Amino acid sequence: MDETPATPVVTIGLNAGQATFDYSMAELTALVEANHMTVVEQVQQALTKPNPGTYFGTGKVEELAAIVADDQVDTVVVNDELTPSQIRNLENGTKARIIDRTGLILEIFANRAQSREAKLQVQLAMLQYQLPRLHTSASQRLDQQGGGGGGGLANRGAGESQTEMSRRTIERSITHVNHELKEINQAAETQRQQRERNELPSVALVGYTNAGKSTLMNALVKRFGKNEEKQVFVKNMLFATLDTSVRQLIFPDQKKLLLSDTVGFVSQLPTNLVKAFRSTLSEAANADLLVQVVDYADVNRDAMMATTEQTLQDIGVTDVPMITVFNKADLTSTDYPSRAGDQLIISAKDDASIDLLVRAMKEKVFHNYVTANFLIPFDAGDIVAYMNDHCNVLSTDYQADGTAMRVELTSADFNKYKSYVVTDADSVED
Ligand SMILES: Nc1nc2c(ncn2[C@@H]2O[C@H](COP(=O)(O)OP(=O)(O)OP(=O)(O)O)[C@@H](O)[C@H]2O)c(=O)[nH]1
Ligand SMILES: [Mg+2]
Known part of the structure; x- marks a missing residue:
């Protein structure tokens, strides 16, 4: 569909001496490309404070006008959000269409x-x-x-x-x-509450755009998805994912969790956009565990992590436990998979990595599991069936007075069936 040549543009940024300036200009280039445009020239101005009228200094605007004419472009992309009058003045001064960073991100989202x-x-x-x-x-x-x-x-x-x-x-x-x-939100909220009532723990993949969240989701779903649940869309481009998908994972020990994949972040994500996507992002806010996915092969990974953490704060996600997954290790010379506490180095394309990630996630979300011995009378066969379907049954023994089972189960299930407990094998936590 994109046979039309990419629109050539000039990008320009205000360098106020911030440490992240180069990174944010590189990011702007990626955003420009994501919008089917291409950067023919990058301009910057070292200036501590923007000019209220034209954002850049008067001399710079003249220089920009000359570059626009020389390069024969009709669009200039500015690295920051401008006021309406700054956009107007710059358009008058350069005779080019001015897109600010916010406008650019909005256009990408609109196209995706x-x-x-x-x-x-x-x-x-x-x-x-x-x-x-x-x-x-x-x-x-x-x-x-x-x-x-x-x-x-x-x-x-x-x-x-x-x-x-x-x-x-x-x-x-x-x-x-x-x-x-x-x-729409009400319907989604009802769904979410219903899921919550199922008491399944939830894990949300979060992180910078293009880090590999959806690829990880697909790898996990392929191995542990319920009834071959649908794969999600993956592509090497910014903001491939704009919707939240939730999938159920069932592990061999019957433990289950809900995994969600959602929109990726970028620095200076427009406030209006973050607000508008609040409900999409609520999956992360309500999660029991966040898995922050980081592109380990990207030189800007530290800045990307800072961006992710800032965005999470902006949307009010502050108290959710998090593990950090340094992904795409296959593109680096680092040994993987490996784990140090809550940090993992993995590749989404490697089975051993997925195993390690699953172990880490399970450790975090299933800490409320207990193991106990039950004796279920024969007239309560439905409970035996429930345990076989929903819990991790470690042993079953048919005895004269009922079915003796040693079972690992959630504390909620334990409480439901505790009248059938015979000997408290492992002491119950909490
Ligand atoms: N080599 C390598 N490539 C990977 C790995 N994980 C993901 N990718 C590639 O990285 C690109 C982006 O992957 P996605 O899963 O779409 O990334 P995302 O985080 O969901 O991105 P957004 O939805 O845009 O936020 C795709 O081309 C993937 O194939 C990995 O571990 N190794
Ligand atoms: Mg994605």
Whole structure:
């Protein structure tokens, strides 16, 4: 579908001496490429504080205008979020379309969104982004945003008649989208509560985009998925995943957990987008364990981890236990799989790595399991069946007065059946 040549652009960043400047410019290039554009020239300005009117200094804007003319590009991508008037002034000064970092990320999300929920969430974030940008030459801005590059807005139904879309119309659309999202969210919330009632522990894969979360999910599902559960979409591109998928894993000892895979992070993820994706991300907030997946082969992995931890904080995920998985070790010269405490070095493409990860996850989420001896009377055969189906039965012995079973089970199940306990084998925790 992408036979059209990538749109050439110039990128520009304000270097205020921050340690992460080079990384954020490299990340901007990746974002540009993810939006079917290509960087022909990178410009930076060393400036401690942005110019309130044009963001960059006057001389720099002139230089940028010359570069735009020389390179024959008509789009400039700026590494930060700009105010509406800065965008306007830069457009006047350079005669190019200006996309700021937020606008760029929104366009990528708009192009990737597949499900109804993801589409609505992106639409909401876009409408909120447009609202303050309306007060001057509204029709012009909307036309421009809908136009070039990844074609984010124009064909995404953010509004069909964009030229006459007024603040009122946008506000009405926001209300409408919010309403629809609420309905979807209610259904999702009911589902989540239902799952919670099943009392299965939940594990959420989180991390920087393209780290390998979905690949790990697929590897785990392939080995331990219930009834060959569906694989999720994997691709070497930013933001391949925009929806949360939940899959049940069943291990040979009958222990079960719910694994979720969700949208990846990038630095300076637009606030509106994070807010709009709050429900998608709620799976992580409600998890019993987070598995932070890191691309171990990426030189910027430390910055990526900092980004992930910052984003988790921003969405209010602070108290969930976490293990860190340094993935893609097969692309490095490090020995793998290996584990030191809550840190693992693995490759999603290696069976021994998956075993090690499963062991670590199980240790973390099944700590409330207990082992006990039961004597189940013959007229309570349903309990024996339940234990065979749901618990880890270590031994079964048919005796004169009933079925004697040694079983490893959750403390919830233990409490349910504790009247049948004969000798307390292992002392019950908690
Ligand atoms: N060599 C190697 N490649 C891997 C490994 N894990 C994932 N990949 C590749 O990395 C790319 C991204 O993988 P995904 O699983 O889509 O990454 P993700 O974290 O889900 O990315 P988003 O959904 O965009 O956030 C794909 O091309 C994978 O095949 C690994 O352990 N080794
Ligand atoms: Mg993914």
